[in-house]
Amino acid sequence: MEAVLDAAVAVLDEAGGSALTFRALAARLGTGVGTIYWYVQNKDELLDRATDHAIGGVLAAVEQQPDSDDPIADLRAMAVALFDAIVDRPWLSAYFMRNTDVQGNSLRLYERLGRQTLRLDLTPRQRFHAVSAITSVVVGTAADLGAELPQELLDGEVDRDEHLGRFAEAWRSLDADEFPFVRQIADEFATHDDRDQFLAALDLTLAGLRLQSEN
Incomplete structure (x- = not known):
């Protein structure tokens, strides 16, 4: 099973979910398609198990981090670790926590995040909403960064700065009364760093959580 999941993750890393077929996986393993069915029943299960296999590395890293005296800081460290993993493997965003009956590592990572909220003065509903918000910020932002790039960027016709600069220049020329905000942030947009x-966004979410736990 380990070899099957390693190969599945490799295919996903190279070409995404659409490329992961039983035929492609069998060819990579040098075996027949029927062999794959000994381990998984269908593609959905294969995707869920491959996702869980990849998340296992994130979980191992998180489990090695000792708790500090600040649960908010610990939540931030875990969230950043998950974010970096999804940026490296954009396909994870589509399948993370999709089926926790299969994704035991994903559920354990979710539990690790949730345990930090047990150290805060929150209700069960507030804890649920807190972890949901953090997960949404992490997975949603990482998914946006992993979205397919415009063709002109893929072809090298323009670089990222030029691509963003075109939009920023158009925003600067908008009517000042109708688009005061967009005009004001045009320069920030043109030079922004995605990770920053x-x-x-993560720090804003966590700051709100800290205030909620203190009130």
Whole structure:
């Protein structure tokens, strides 16, 4: 099973979910398609098990981190670890926590996040909402970063700065009364760093959680 999942993750890393077929996996393993069915019943199960296999590395890293005296800081470290893993493997965003009956590692990682909220003065509903919000910020932002790039960027016709600069220039020329905000942030948009943007969103979420737990 380990070899099958290693191969499945390799296919997903190279070409995404659409490329992961039993035929492609069997060819990579040098075996017949029928052999794959000894381990998984269908493609959905294969995707869930491959996702859980990859998340196992994140879980191992998180479990090695000792708790500090600040659960919010510990939540942040876990969230960043998950974010970095999904940025490296964008396909994870589509399948993470999709089926926790199969994804035991994903459920354990979710539990590790949730345990930090047990150290805060929150109700069960607040804890559920907190972990849901953090997970949404992590997975949603990482998924956006992993989205397919415009063809002109893929072809090398323009670089990222030029691509963003075109939009920023158009925003600067908008009517000041109708689009005051967009005009004001045009320069920030043109030079923004995606990871910094994620960290800002995460920190805003965690700051709200800290205030909630203290009130």
